[in-house]
Amino acid sequence: MNSKDVTPELLQRYLQHDCTPEEEARVNAWYAALNDREIHVLPLTPAQQDLVERSMLRRIRQTLGEHAPMPYVQPQRARPSRLFYQIAASVAILALAAGAYWFTTRMPFHSGQVSRVTETRHVVNTSRTILRQSLPDGSVVWLQPGSEMDYPAAFAATERTLQLKGEAFFSIARDPSKPFLITSGNVLTRVLGTSFNIKAYEHAPSIEVSVMTGKVSVNIQDSIDNTTHADASSVSLVAQQRARYVKAQHRLEKQEGQDLPELDIWKSTSFVFENEPLRNVLPLLNEKFSVHIETENKALMNCLLRADLSNLNLPDILEMLSLSVDATYELEGNTIRLRGQGCSPLPNPK
Structure with missing residues (x-):
């Protein structure tokens, strides 16, 4: 099944049960082919899996052209069915194909004398x-x-x-x-x-x-x-x-x-954050991994991180952090730059 035969628009109709039988069969065959190709995700704890699933809803909305305001505390959502997330993952794969x-x-295929x-x-x-x-x-x-x-x-x-x-x-x-x-x-x-x-x-x-x-x-x-x-x-x-x-x-x-500084970011470490503002998180990561992480938008520093980042290296932590605060990251030389809309400041306690 050619991925060009399956578009975000088709997947949207599939999720809304608005496909013809032929289109539904096309999506099912395409997703089965993806499974055969062993597309994997990060090994996640239950708490991390919940974070990814909630963030996946955001990415699906963005892929399908829908947008929702980003609160400073990520709300809990009812958990959709497993089939929904299987197709949701396919939407995300399609959307991220440019990367x-x-x-x-x-x-x-050559290896040694073989x-x-x-x-x-x-x-x-x-x-x-x-x-x-x-x-x-x-x-x-x-x-x-x-x-x-x-x-x-x-x-x-x-x-x-x-x-x-x-x-x-x-x-x-x-x-x-x-x-x-x-x-x-x-x-x-x-x-x-x-x-x-x-x-x-x-x-x-x-x-x-x-x-x-x-x-x-x-x-x-x-x-x-x-x-x-x-x-x-x-x-x-x-x-x-x-x-x-x-x-x-x-x-x-x-x-x-x-x-061997090239190994610094690959050393696994563990952090647990409970609604910790990003302004407090990034200095810890910079010190632990000997890197320089900065935000393009200062409002990102207001975002709260609630995540169990146990036994992860820096690239996996960056992936989880990006999902949590609705951001992306890019490598620019020796700098890791976070980009995103950011969050509103927490209200001052009375």
Whole structure:
């Protein structure tokens, strides 16, 4: 089912039970196809799920051209049916398609000395936010703006393979029987189950692999046939170590005993906020993750955050925070900028 056959207008009629039988069948087939493609959301606690569902109603209204005033305290709403949220999620996916695109095709997929034809997924982050993508084995990749990756729709029996251009953070599900192999330019990264960051921009002078947890093997590959030779340079990394491949010298070096600031935003932390104004929240996040988050509209500082942000990294926290206060965020160099209508100041107690 082609997503172009399903428009927000059609989904609106579907939600209002105003479709023809043919249109209803078209939406059902399209949604079933989305399920087959394993579209995932953030792992949420019940409190976070409630927050997402209430915020989803807002996003649906915006998608369908409806608007409602934004109060300074988000009201509780009756919980619609699960089917409604399934279709609501589809509306949101359709509306957010401008930020990232994904397609499946038949193409050769290479990894090490293995070459085969398989169904491959191609994901490109065309937004200015960090894109979270789940993989078939339960691993998760956070793709930086402008980055892209290719991976099989179903991993092989003996290995898991992925190709990366740009930068991404990986949290790989452990499976000793299936090593995870990531090709990025002339560098092959091999893991069993760990978390690490790869920075592999095409025109950058180097490729860097920085490890947060576990053990990682990094090898130089031949630039012609994309295979790893026995005499190629190789390093093994553990937590808080980095491998740097210098392209001009075709050399791999191991760096340790130094700060790895690229890992700061990926360290999980826990915050619980109970109607806390954003002016008090942002300084805590800035200090904890060594970042600079600012608001474009000062009225956002009046918004109250009520959320359980347990065991989340900064990108996931930003996603939940944006949902809660009706805002979006963008990366602008070293600055994270929040945009939104904002909230009215709380009335002064008498």
